[in-house]
Amino acid sequence: xxRTALYAKHLESGAKMVDFAGWEMPIHYGxxxxxxxxxxxxxxxxxxxxxxxLDLVGAQSKAFLQYLLANNVDKLKDxxxxxxxxxxxxxxxxxxxxxxxxxxxxxxxIVVNAGTRDKDIAWMQKQIANxxxxxxxxxxxxxxxxxxxxxxxxxxxxxxxDEVAIVEPLKTFYGAxxxxxxxxxxxxxxxxxxxxxxxxxxxxxxxxxxxxxxxKPIGLGARDTLxxxxxxxxxxxxxDETTSPLVSGLGWTIGWxxxxxxxxxxxxxxxxxxxxxxxxxxxxVLEGKGVLxxxxxxxxxxxxxxxxxxxxxxxxxxxxxxARVPASCTDTCEVDIRGKLHPAKxxxxxxxxxxxxxxx
Amino acid sequence: xxxxxxxxxxxxxxxxxxxxxxxTVTVGITDHAQExxxxxxxxxxxxxxxxxxxEDGCAVAESVKAASDIYAPVPxxxxxxxxxxxxxxxxxxxxxxxxxxxxxxxxxxxxxxGELMDADAYKAECDE
Numbered sequence: 024x025x026r027t028a029l030y031a032k033h034l035e036s037g038a039k040m041v042d043f044a045g046w047e048m049p050i051h052y053g054x055x056x057x058x059x060x061x062x063x064x065x066x067x068x069x070x071x072x073x074x075x076x077l078d079l080v081g082a083q084s085k086a087f088l089q090y091l092l093a094n095n096v097d098k099l100k101d102x103x104x105x106x107x108x109x110x111x112x113x114x115x116x117x118x119x120x121x122x123x124x125x126x127x128x129x130x131x132x133i134v135v136n137a138g139t140r141d142k143d144i145a146w147m148q149k150q151i152a153n154x155x156x157x158x159x160x161x162x163x164x165x166x167x168x169x170x171x172x173x174x175x176x177x178x179x180x181x182x183x184x185d186e187v188a189i190v191e192p193l194k195t196f197y198g199a200x201x202x203x204x205x206x207x208x209x210x211x212x213x214x215x216x217x218x219x220x221x222x223x224x225x226x227x228x229x230x231x232x233x234x235x236x237x238x239k240p241i242g243l244g245a246r247d248t249l250x251x252x253x254x255x256x257x258x259x260x261x262x263d264e265t266t267s268p269l270v271s272g273l274g275w276t277i278g279w280x281x282x283x284x285x286x287x288x289x290x291x292x293x294x295x296x297x298x299x300x301x302x303x304x305x306x307x308v309l310e311g312k313g314v315l316x317x318x319x320x321x322x323x324x325x326x327x328x329x330x331x332x333x334x335x336x337x338x339x340x341x342x343x344x345x346a347r348v349p350a351s352c353t354d355t356c357e358v359d360i361r362g363k364l365h366p367a368k369x370x371x372x373x374x375x376x377x378x379x380x381x382x383x
Numbered sequence: 384x385x386x387x388x389x390x391x392x393x394x395x396x397x398x399x400x401x402x403x404x405x406x407t408v409t410v411g412i413t414d415h416a417q418e419x420x421x422x423x424x425x426x427x428x429x430x431x432x433x434x435x436x437x438e439d440g441c442a443v444a445e446s447v448k449a450a451s452d453i454y455a456p457v458p459x460x461x462x463x464x465x466x467x468x469x470x471x472x473x474x475x476x477x478x479x480x481x482x483x484x485x486x487x488x489x490x491x492x493x494x495x496x497g498e499l500m501d502a503d504a505y506k507a508e509c510d511e
Contacts, residue, residue, distance in 0.1 A: 313427070335425065
């Protein structure tokens with residue numbers, strides 16, 4: 024099993040470690056619920072060094088991304104700006120979701136999921152063969168995400184003034200190089216904060232400094248409840264190589280314009296759209312007590328659907344889920360929890376952002 | 384090591400059983416079990432009057448991360464379910480052998496009690 028540069032620090036902080044995609048990672052440091060609230064109310068940090076950082080350089084790197092990705096990197100005009108995109112099969116199903124940071128037309132940074140590392144890199148290397156561009160994995164870098172309403176202030180509070188001058192003005196979804204660091208105002212919790220990439224050798228020092236600044240360690244357990252409340256998809260459960268972005272709530276990430284951009288999966292998606300998409304991606308809020316989990320049957324007007332992820336929402340105090348349901352499904356449904364049908368409300372697939380419920 | 388009181392009996396599936404001495408037992412899940420499950424957020428308890436055989440699934444404890452079945456430790460009828468833990472499932476985390484108890488059963492087969500593990504046997508089971 025692989026370990027990040029922060030393994031010893033997790034043990035020092037009392038982590039319960041689990042196998043996560045072949046990595047020994049902290050699931051929690053005592054209480055997943057407390058860690059969830061810590062991020063919603065103050066500031067927490069996640070070791071996300073298991074995620075895969077790739078650097079793309081070369082004269083045709085932009086043309087490569089415009090072919091590889093369903094979203095259009097030509098939207099990125101300012102250096103540092105990030106874009107969320109799916110990488111699709113020719114059949115229009117999702118190989119992975121990723122974030123790409125635009126540095127210059129010939130320099131990009133890409134972050135993909137840990138669990139899909141091998142197939143992602145193999146796919147990208149196969150596609151890049153026809154382009155004048157090179158992809159390099161940066162396993163010499165660690166990554167920590169500091170998230171929560173006070174995360175930015177706490178991180179900025181321990182930075183030297185010259186670095187603050189670069190990082191403080193960053194707008195949401197922008198990143199910047201600061202010496203050998205890359206710091207971006209991105210994250211996966213529905214809260215403000217930074218994702219910071221830096222050399223492995225500095226990982227212990229960074230961890231200790233963030234800890235001293237009052238940013239508490241948060242495990243992957245709370246990362247999942249936070250991202251689900253924020254309505255953010257998780258690869259492998261909310262979408263995968265059997266589903267298209269059009270039935271996974273990711274239609275908004277497809278760069279349809281310009282029409283002559285030929286990206287992998289485009290013709291398949293256009294055919295699906297023309298034929299009419301039979302399913303839609305929604306949020307569910309359980310009306311009574313109980314907990315929603317992934318892959319429960321959803322009974323709607325017009326047919327059955329399925330939850331794709333579900334959990335108890337610590338912020339809302341009720342069970343929530345993301346679900347794929349028939350397009351005809353209206354504002355209520357029932358979920359089969361261990362053989363019994365329980366009523367649930369159908370909502371937009373986002374539940375909490377910036378510490379608050381976004382439900383009506 | 385988690386807390387394993389010596390005056391209780393235990394099952395392999397991590398229920399604890401207190402013999403009330405009047406033909407009834409009180410049942411909950413062990414400290415070890417609540418630690419494994421993590422923060423509990425919901426419990427489905429059996430209805431009073433329902434009859435169960437030994438090792439029948441009769442309740443469900445749900446933590447943030449997983450649902451876990453709870454089994455009747457002995458054959459019998461449910462006499463009482465702990466409504467307090469339905470409203471505050473975290474009682475199971477904070478006081479698994481006290482306020483976090485789950486249900487009381489009338490024991491239909493006293494011999495079945497003898498088949499349960501004592502604290503030492505349960506500790507050995509957990510260490511495996």
